[in-house]
């Protein structure tokens with residue numbers, strides 16, 4: 001059995017951090033005899049520069065065939081003035097949608113070793129462990145019609161469509177209920193059902209699903225309140241499920257509660273458990289090429305990949321244990337640096353994880 | 358010259374907190390000889406129970422004629438299962454839209470006396486003073502078409518439309534640039550221009566306006582990043598301008614950074630500076646009728662009303678000074694209570710402000 005991993009470094013710090021994660025995957029492949037083979041491809045700005053499109057056909061074909069994808073990050077100021085269809089982000093969105101990676105899992109975990117990095121008071125965030133389940137291939141990101149039109153008055157109007165079908169809601173709901181079953185058995189569905197019809201349907205379907213998961217306690221919260229509650233008392237949450245746009249906002253807010261977004265991985269899965277794995281942070285063009293980016297979120301994304309797409313729980317745990325060990329050793333990249341710790345480069349951090357494996 | 362204020366207590370704690378603000382307004386009216394006269398009306402759940410509609414014609418007529426409106430809050434669980442068009446929220450949304458109250462100003466200020474109430478570290482929030490300018494009569498809240506339709510497949514799809522015209526963007530942009538001119542001269546426009554066409558137009562118009570306000574420094578931020586930056590380093594912001602939905606989320610998040618949402622007022626203005634003023638918090642049905650709600654956000658909303666709609670800056674400052682004085686005296690309602698302070702009821706807090714005037 002050979003399984004293929006597609007590496008998509010992308011832009012900015014992407015190549016640097018993916019390089020470290022790739023070394024870790026090679027070593028774990030040998031240690032655990034996983035039979036993984038590796039390919040690589042272009043996406044985002046890197047693909048625009050090389051092939052004049054953010055998602056070349058070749059990349060899409062490789063992605064479709066791969067068992068899992070490890071992505072760095074896409075985007076940067078040099079491509080910001082391109083028309084929407086040609087921007088780096090379209091590479092990412094195109095992969096999500098072509099592979100139907102509808103289930104985006106974003107853990108927000110506070111590493112005890114990094115507790116002081118949070119801008120919140122220790123008692124508010126210590127032990128924080130939330131899982132955000134974000135719908136990733138529907139909602140306003142992909143809704144039609146969309147664009148800019150000229151009205152009869154002669155002025156322009158920009159418009160987008162926020163839409164969900166019952167089955168789209170049901171399949172992400174199931175993923176979230178199942179995640180809650182594996183964890184603290186509490187699921188909070190976030191919507192704006194007091195204003196938006198599309199989220200009235202969302203709430204109805206979530207309530208329907210409740211019968212299939214009687215061991216999970218379901219609650220509902222309006223998105224404005226959720227944004228507040230994450231700041232006030234984030235530990236009240238176990239699993240949160242929400243649509244694409246609200247999930248984009250709330251998962252970044254939740255990630256930042258930890259103060260160390262350079263540590264947080266994510267998974268985007270389809271119904272065959274094929275998945276794309278990427279750090280929660282972006283391409284950080286301001287520090288690209290300096291060798292100072294934190295590779296741990298990408299390395300932890302590789303661990304998630306082993307767990308969710310390759311069914312190699314032990315190998316995943318080995319990586320996670322190695323990351324925990326280097327944190328215990330006091331090694332820190334600049335983004336998570338604190339007094340008394342030892343500042344290391346991207347590469348030194350990667351090497352330390354390899355050594356700890 | 359007689360000017361009319363319409364009091365709309367609404368639901369939950371609304372009547373209790375509006376009663377205290379009304380006493381304050383009566384006293385300030387006498388002290389400063391403002392020539393205000395007062396009316397009252399039904400809105401939200403209270404109007405549904407009495408008149409079977411969340412916004413009776415009589416209320417709308419009074420509102421249209423009033424110089425300013427002071428609203429408590431709307432909504433509660435007993436009306437949550439009503440169809441969308443009959444819900445308390447429609448009373449609020451109907452007032453906003455009929456009166457064209459497109460400019461929602463939401464300050465997020467940390468009162469030094471209440472610094473410890475924040476869930477953020479003191480150094481992150483001390484001195485916090487942000488103004489969020491939210492577009493209030495357009496965007497996805499009011500976009501057409503909307504609803505739930507049956508697809509050919511037989512399944513249902515919920516949908517809403519997120520739309521803005523150039524002129525809608527321009528008029529809220531002007532309000533925000535002007536607010537920035539009065540303050541720290543920094544304006545951050547929040548959008549999702551890497552994904553949503555409607556916000557590409559938003560960004561273009563904001564950039565256009567820059568020429569009219571050369572003294573204001575304009576920046577742009579994606580909404581997911583803004584949700585993060587508010588947690589990480591909120592003091593980087595001066596004025597934030599954004600659309601209706603993003604503004605709903607970010608203004609609540611920003612309010613909660615202070616830890617004392619019971620202190621925060623808001624103003625919703627039209628182009629004639631007619632305005633509706635209300636606390637940022639909701640109707641809090643869980644504590645309604647107990648006499649323990651914090652009336653200060655409503656009292657401070659009355660101060661905003663004097664400033665923005667009635668052009669009575671001195672009277673506004675007098676109220677704000679009185680509020681500051683009662684805080685200095687150590688008086689606290691339950692929501693902002695801390696060790697060593699004196700816990701007071703809604704009414705006692707109102708009386709203390711009166712005494713301090």
Ligand SMILES: CC(C)[C@H](C(=O)O)[C@@H](O)C(=O)O
Pocket residue numbers: 075089092093248551552581
């Ligand atoms: C880059 C952008 C299109 C993307 C999104 O909005 O989904 C990013 O913010 C994310 O959350 O993965």
Ligand SMILES: CC(C)[C@H](C(=O)O)[C@@H](O)C(=O)O
Pocket residue numbers: 194195224432446449450605
């Ligand atoms: C009650 C609700 C409709 C309203 C909104 O979403 O605008 C509220 O959350 C607010 O922010 O004033």
